[in-house]
Every structure is written in structure tokens, then in C-alpha cells.
Amino acid sequence: MAEPILTVKNLQKHFGAKNNPLKAVDDISFHVMPGETLGLVGESGCGKSTTGRTIINLYDKTGGEVEFDGRNNDRLSRKEQKQFHQKLQMIFQDPYASLNPRMTVFEILEEGYDIHKLYKKKKERRERIYGLLESVGLNREHANRYPHEFSGGQRQRIGIARALSFDPKLIIADEPISALDVSIQAQVVNMMKNIQKERGLAYLFIAHDLSMVKYISDRIAVMYKGKIMEIGDAADLYERPVHPYTKSLLSAVPQPDPHSEKDRRRISYDADMHEYTEDEELELRDFGNNHLVYCSKKEYDSWKA
Template sequence: MAEKLLQVTNLTQYFGTKNNPIKAVDGISFDVYEGETLGLVGESGCGKSTTGRSIIRLYDITDGEVLYKGKNIHETKSRKEVREFNREMQMIFQDPYASLNPRMTAGEVISEGFDIHGLYKDKRERKERIAELLESVGLNREHANRYAHEFSGGQRQRIGIARALSLNPSFIIADEPISALDVSIQAQVVNLLKKLQKERNLTYLFIAHDLSMVKYISDRIAVMYRGKIVELGEAEEIYHNPIHPYTKSLLSAVPLPDPLSERIRQRIPYRHEETDHTAKLHEVLPAHFVYGSDSQIKSWL
């Protein structure tokens, strides 16, 4: 069994005022094991991107605990500890257009972390490292001198991936990295992420709303709804044996490649059900967890 790289316990992220809070993330708990990909899936506004940004410290969390390699990262105070954490954990952002500075070349974007962390001060070594990173994501070393507007969306996202890899991280949060790309390019980027994971022993938190793509890349899947994780388990298990009504609804919306099957596909609508004080994640099958009250779990099984 792989070691736990990330442990999230009762993560809570509220916005707004104290009297009228917006519960973006409402007390969720999960673990991510070294070398795996955990897919975090749900509709827009469910809190999945906020979860990723809270983990990587882009937000100060409202409550809960995030342990990375056993250390509470939100209690990290010293400049040295913050820098060490930033080298270990990186993020790939959703929008490849907005996440790249248009005034910087691809080489400058990728090497920005070098300057912050005092790496590769020798010009020749720096140039070779940039070239190696570009080639590792399927681009050419000549691309280092081009600006963002000279690249396609898929190429820009590859530059974003190279930037995330520049400090040799162990853990990468991919925040909907393919949602802004054409369908024909999405599979290329996902296959690249899988290839890099194998080569560099990376661990991913892969955030998306497309369950079929999440299933393809993920070892386990966590389904999120209204700030809660409502189902968590192995990817194949979640895909073929969904238990929570919301997960069933999400899966029913996945388009089918066969026109005849697509024509008769039945969409399952989801109607929100309130829960009582007994609501929690229940282990209904080995390593398969479902959120609900005792009575709800009984009725779904």
C-alpha cells in the first residue's frame, strides 16, 4: 500500500460574511496516496476548484487540517518552509490563455520559479533546463523565445505544465486543465499528464467536471456536490456501481460515442435531498464511501 502523501481533514472554506457565509467547501475529508491520481469531479460551483486552491494555500482556510507528508501546511510560517512547500506542490490552471503573462516568452514563464528559488543561475545550465522542460511536454527548444499569443491553446497548456514541472514537484493539482481546450486536444494533454506521471512518479489531484475523462486518468474518484464529497471510491467502482443519486445523475449525462445508444440514453435528474444529523461518509463497500443520513444510505443500497 502506497503512503499517504496528502491528508485533508474537515476542510472548510467559507466566503462572505459571518452572518451570511457562502459555504464553498463544507467540511470534507479525503487522502491522496503517493503516485496515484485522485479525480475530483462535480458541476460548476460545487467547490472543487476552491478545494484545490485551499490545499495549495491560495486561500487561508476557514477550518480543518491539510497535512502534506505529515506536516500541517497551513501552519507553515517561515519563509524557508513556505518555499520548500512551494517546490513540492504546484498547480496547473484551467485557462491557458489567462494563466500566461503575454509580455513574457515561454522560456521566461517556465524559468520564473528558478529566480524565486535561486536555481540554475548559470545561463547555459538555465537554457538547457528550459529546453529539457519544453521537450518533456512535446514542444521544441526553439519555442522558448516565443510569446503566448504565438501558441495554440493546447501548446499554451503544455507551457503551463512545463512551468508546474520546473521545480521538480511531487504533487500537482490540475485544476480543470482541459476544459478550455478543443475535444481533439484534450486527450493529448491527458495522455501527456499520464506519461509525465509515470516518468517522474508524480501524484495528481485532477479536478474536472467530465466524469468520462476523469475515469480515464484517475485511480480513485471523489464526487463533489454543494461543498460536500458525496461519493468516493475506485474509479471503476464509481463508474460502474454508483450509489449516491447525484453520482448516478452525473453519469447519466455523459455522452455516448454510439449514435443509437445516445438517442435512447435516459438522463436521470437529481433532486436535492436534505440530510439530518446522522449524515456522514459511510463505507458501504470496501473502500467505497457514500455521504448521507442513515435512512438515505439504507434506501439507496
């Protein structure tokens, strides 16, 4: 079996005072295989974006380990650091805030090459950038325009082109479509899937829109209050959710089908319902088929049955 491109072990990220920290990411572990898409879902404030940003070193982690492409992300030599920044990239949520309004599209796309002092010959660089634009369905005439001249979907494509500057192996996509219109979302998602097919890169797809996540992901992790509640193959997790929080989340998603909407019953979730006792050990337990669920031994026995 191949080695994972990304391995996260007991990752922690706390904010605020040491004696009373906000545990945004509270001891989570998962991995992403080369070429696969792992969806990371959860509601606002569950720590999913913090997870992404900590992995890519935008935040300093409080504890745990992040290993990307076989190397730990906080013990990198200068050369490895360059490699890290080139091969691990990010797409952001807000297509309006993620592009510098004072720079043309060309300048935005050339920034990475400037930083790493690559493709210094004018012609070579130009070809490279036109290639990036074409790979996201834009053309060279767009290169000299400013971001505000583009629609939301086009801007997001520019953001994707920037992330592709160095043929990354993993892209962390932090809610890349939630600010877009429905029909534009589909365009962007299709584009991301095609790029993945062509280049064989992996995605960590962070989102709160469960239908889209199911569509794009091979595997899905569900986060709640800084912890992963359940992780498994996309279809498996959607069809056979085990954790009550996952069930509640899935039951809340409205479907574009009035008929089934009439019969939909929402399941509510309350963290107190577990009635965990002090001495119970809570961890991700294997329900088979790579389907892990965060629970106590007692719950494991009853849910497994």
C-alpha cells in the same frame, strides 16, 4: 501501506459575511496517495476549484487541516514553505490567461528558479528549461516566443512545463483540458499520464468532464454544494454509483455513440428527495472497497442492501 502525499481533513472555506457565509467548501476530507490520480468532479459552483486553491494556499482556509508531504500547510517554516511551493504545483484551466502575455516562454519557465534563486548559472538554467520544454513536446526554438504565438494546446503544455519546474510530487490540475479542443484534450491527457509514469507524481484532477476524468483517474470524488457525495475507485464508482446525485450526473453524460444515446434515460436529482430529518447524522459511510458515500444511517441500510 504508504503514507498519503496529501491528506485533507474537515476542510472548510467560506466566502462573504461571517453571519451568512457562502460555504464553498463545507467540511470535506480525502487523501491522495503518491503517484495516484484522484479525480474531483462536480458541476460549476460545487466548490471543486475552491478546494484545489485552498489546498495550495491561494485561499486561506476557514477551517480544517491540509497536510502535504507530512507537514501541515499553515505551520510551515521558511524552508518548508519553499519545499511546499516546489513540490506542490498547479495547472490552470485557461491556457490564455495562465501565461503572462508580456513574458517569453523562457522567462515564464525561469520564473520559479528566479523566485527560489536556483540554477543561477546561465548555462545550467538554459539546459534545465530546454529539458522542461522537451518533456512537454516542445523544443528550444519555442523558448524565445511569446505566449500569443502558440495554440491553446501548446500553451497548456507550457503551463504543464512550468508546473514541472521542481519535480513536484503532486500537481493540482484545475480543469486543465476543458478549454481545449477534443483532439488536443487527448494529447494533453496522454502527456499528463506519461509524465506521471516517468516521474511518479500524483494528480488531483479537477474537472467536470466525466468521461475524461474516468479515463485519467484511479479514484474519483464527486462534489455537490461544497460536500463530497461519493468517493471510490474510478471503475467502481462509474459502474456501481450509490448516491442519487452521482447516478444523475453519470446518466447525463452524452456518449459518442448514437445507438446508446437513443436509449439513454436521464435520472434527475433533487436534494429534497432525501427528506433528512434534523436529528439524522450525515457522513461519509463505507460501502466496502474504499467506496464511501455521504448519507444517513437509514439510507446506508437501504442502499447497502
